[in-house]
Amino acid sequence: MRMAREVVLFESLFKSNKWTWLFGWLFHVGLLLVLIRHARYFWPGDLPEIFLLVQPFKYAAFAMVIGLIGLMGRRIAVERIRYISAPSDYLMLILMLVIGISGAVMTFTSNHTDVIMVKQFASGLLTFDWANLPTEVHFLVHIFMVFVLMAIFPISKLLHVPGVFFSPTRNQVDDARKKRHISPWALRQEKEQEVRLNETLGKDE
Amino acid sequence: MADDFEVPKLPTYLEIPKMNEGVMAGDGPFKSVEEFQTPLGFPGAKVDNWQEVAINKMGELKSKYRSVQVFLDACVKCGACTDKCHYFLGSSDPKNMPVARQDLFRSVYRRHFTFAGKYFPKLVGAKELDDAMLDDWYNYFHQCSQCRRCSVFCPYGIDTAEISMAAREVLDAVGIGQKYCNQILGKAITIGNNLGLPEPALRDTLLDLEEEIEEETGVAVKYPLDQKGAEILLITPSADFFAEPHIDGLIGYGKVFHQDGVSWTMSSYASEGANFGMFIGSYDIMRKAALRIRKAALDLEVSRVMVGECGHAWRVAYSFWNTLSGVGAGADISDEHAMKLQNQLDSRYPQPQHIIEYTHDLIQRNKLKFDKSANDDRTVTFHDSCNVARATNMGGIPNGQFILPREVIKAVCNNYVDMERSTIMESTFCCGGGGGLLTDDLMEIRIKGAMPRMQALKEVEKTDAVDTLVAICAICKSQFSKVLPKFDFDPYMIVSAHQLVSEAIIMDKPQTDDSEAEMPIEETITETVE
Numbered sequence A: 001m002r003m004a005r006e007v008v009l010f011e012s013l014f015k016s017n018k019w020t021w022l023f024g025w026l027f028h029v030g031l032l033l034v035l036i037r038h039a040r041y042f043w044p045g046d047l048p049e050i051f052l053l054v055q056p057f058k059y060a061a062f063a064m065v066i067g068l069i070g071l072m073g074r075r076i077a078v079e080r081i082r083y084i085s086a087p088s089d090y091l092m093l094i095l096m097l098v099i100g101i102s103g104a105v106m107t108f109t110s111n112h113t114d115v116i117m118v119k120q121f122a123s124g125l126l127t128f129d130w131a132n133l134p135t136e137v138h139f140l141v142h143i144f145m146v147f148v149l150m151a152i153f154p155i156s157k158l159l160h161v162p163g164v165f166f167s168p169t170r171n172q173v174d175d176a177r178k179k180r181h182i183s184p185w186a187l188r189q190e191k192e193q194e195v196r197l198n199e200t201l202g203k204d205e
Numbered sequence B: 001m002a003d004d005f006e007v008p009k010l011p012t013y014l015e016i017p018k019m020n021e022g023v024m025a026g027d028g029p030f031k032s033v034e035e036f037q038t039p040l041g042f043p044g045a046k047v048d049n050w051q052e053v054a055i056n057k058m059g060e061l062k063s064k065y066r067s068v069q070v071f072l073d074a075c076v077k078c079g080a081c082t083d084k085c086h087y088f089l090g091s092s093d094p095k096n097m098p099v100a101r102q103d104l105f106r107s108v109y110r111r112h113f114t115f116a117g118k119y120f121p122k123l124v125g126a127k128e129l130d131d132a133m134l135d136d137w138y139n140y141f142h143q144c145s146q147c148r149r150c151s152v153f154c155p156y157g158i159d160t161a162e163i164s165m166a167a168r169e170v171l172d173a174v175g176i177g178q179k180y181c182n183q184i185l186g187k188a189i190t191i192g193n194n195l196g197l198p199e200p201a202l203r204d205t206l207l208d209l210e211e212e213i214e215e216e217t218g219v220a221v222k223y224p225l226d227q228k229g230a231e232i233l234l235i236t237p238s239a240d241f242f243a244e245p246h247i248d249g250l251i252g253y254g255k256v257f258h259q260d261g262v263s264w265t266m267s268s269y270a271s272e273g274a275n276f277g278m279f280i281g282s283y284d285i286m287r288k289a290a291l292r293i294r295k296a297a298l299d300l301e302v303s304r305v306m307v308g309e310c311g312h313a314w315r316v317a318y319s320f321w322n323t324l325s326g327v328g329a330g331a332d333i334s335d336e337h338a339m340k341l342q343n344q345l346d347s348r349y350p351q352p353q354h355i356i357e358y359t360h361d362l363i364q365r366n367k368l369k370f371d372k373s374a375n376d377d378r379t380v381t382f383h384d385s386c387n388v389a390r391a392t393n394m395g396g397i398p399n400g401q402f403i404l405p406r407e408v409i410k411a412v413c414n415n416y417v418d419m420e421r422s423t424i425m426e427s428t429f430c431c432g433g434g435g436g437l438l439t440d441d442l443m444e445i446r447i448k449g450a451m452p453r454m455q456a457l458k459e460v461e462k463t464d465a466v467d468t469l470v471a472i473c474a475i476c477k478s479q480f481s482k483v484l485p486k487f488d489f490d491p492y493m494i495v496s497a498h499q500l501v502s503e504a505i506i507m508d509k510p511q512t513d514d515s516e517a518e519m520p521i522e523e524t525i526t527e528t529v530e
């Protein structure tokens, strides 16, 4: 429950800083909706009706971009956050911005890409079957950056995505008095040291 | 950086200060020497190959504690925590912003344990562990009271306290320890308490106390020591044995036990609730201290273990005793070590139990009578101690650790107000002296770090004429006695919760056989010593 509120609403962040929360949440929700909409490119065969419902999600791209710009603005303008930022923090935002903007440009301007072709390519990817790609520059930028993003996922701060689910301060159950939690290394140590502790502490029986 | 610093002024509103780089730079607290290091198993002085030792230690901690690794990896530098630490608010040194504090450790972690940091150190802010960095570690990880306020506000729950503990553990491993903590730990694991009070001294103190109370109230309240077969073993911070305002709390516990008619005892072998092993991050030492309590419980054949008013003691007791020493419940049948003790303990009570839980329960069952007007000269507010507020629970109900102490206080006094909501409960500001910082050589950071709490207190002093501050933590009490006068408060306004209880409680004259007792336990009660 605690975890669900944290992941969906960013509860702790809301408590701490309303602006960061606003921009951060806008960005993540925008991203999520946009990603859902992208599923159409991977769906094998014809699209079921349900995809009409997600059509309006394309406007989420704006939420995402606004969120990103807000976050970037804070990172530059607020002295405390500037202090703690490394170059990679900016680069990551720029990367996301480029992806977001190039995507939005394709969708909302007359630079439409041949979506059918994209779909063939994307579905092909799932089966390791390399199809031809459209060659519009926006699209290439877009997809290239996405690949970069995926490549650095495991070695960058994007690890916060799985991280939030593993955070002990958020996912542990409060039952220490009722249940004995002991990690394997501590248990091993306990057994090994039993003898020595008896010597130092006197009898324990 | 010694004595020539300014005591921060109390602002009307707590503002986020402009950063002042390096104001709190310095050499940190006094370093431990060989005499105190060796007994704990740490090198006596900085070892020659310290870099290697430190990096290996970091590797060990990373694999041992999931928390450390997740916290180091998950931070997105969102900055939400930057204005949450009382030490930053009070000192304006940017390295006291929680994430910047973590980054001292994280940058080294990145350099040695992550792909990006190994190959693109500049890009991700990875740094080498050099002398300057080590000095920064020592200085700034001793400007963190491990209060966990930052973790409440972090979207990933990143707990800087955990990183501070890890950093201090690495420092100890290379032979750089903090004198205050390590000296105290030496006493705690050899003599049994942080003050180094041996059994005869302790016994004398308690006898004096008994005399004093009898003179004052006409009731023979006992403070039993090492009494085999008692029902309750009380583990309380050793400060309770001698200093004001702590001892008034101890007087209160005794009166409550007396009124309940329960048999209880303290132990001279395990006469310390505090466990500084946590502050230096050492599982082994924390365990050694906890095992003394286990042994005392076994030797004295008690069926309940109870903890006095102490913040981090309650965290260690509540969250770790079960793991460390088996004081608790729910161990696996095959787990001999824990079962030996858990079979002896009475499972109808929470094990361990906090003294506030105990008194609260008696109040609920109408076992105690109070004359609330005895505290009418006071207007009281309550300071949530960080370790109680953010690392434990009481009464087994959500937020019980905030509710129970307040209910106890309100049961014994008429005038109670809370401080500003954003400075209490889970967002409480640390007193400024926790986490092993309660030493005179850290007075500057202690005073600066107390500022946010003092500011909130000043507010209620103005609006509600609050003149009494209650805390249930020995460190908070000592710290407040010292810093209150710096901010123009009366140093004696800080009291124990059980001091208020003690003042209002109506004592029966020597009890005869009270048979209407609906106490859950009907054992042959061997009343007090001799």
Ligand code: SF4
Residues within 6 Å of the ligand: B084, B085, B086, B087, B096, B097, B098, B101, B143, B144, B145, B146, B147, B148, B149, B150, B151, B159, B160, B161, B430
């Ligand atoms: S003192 Fe408290 S708020 Fe500050 S960094 Fe340490 S744990 Fe966080």
Ligand code: SF4
Residues within 6 Å of the ligand: B074, B075, B076, B077, B078, B079, B080, B081, B082, B098, B099, B153, B154, B155, B156, B157, B158
């Ligand atoms: S709030 Fe958490 S994630 Fe954000 S900067 Fe602080 S530690 Fe990092």
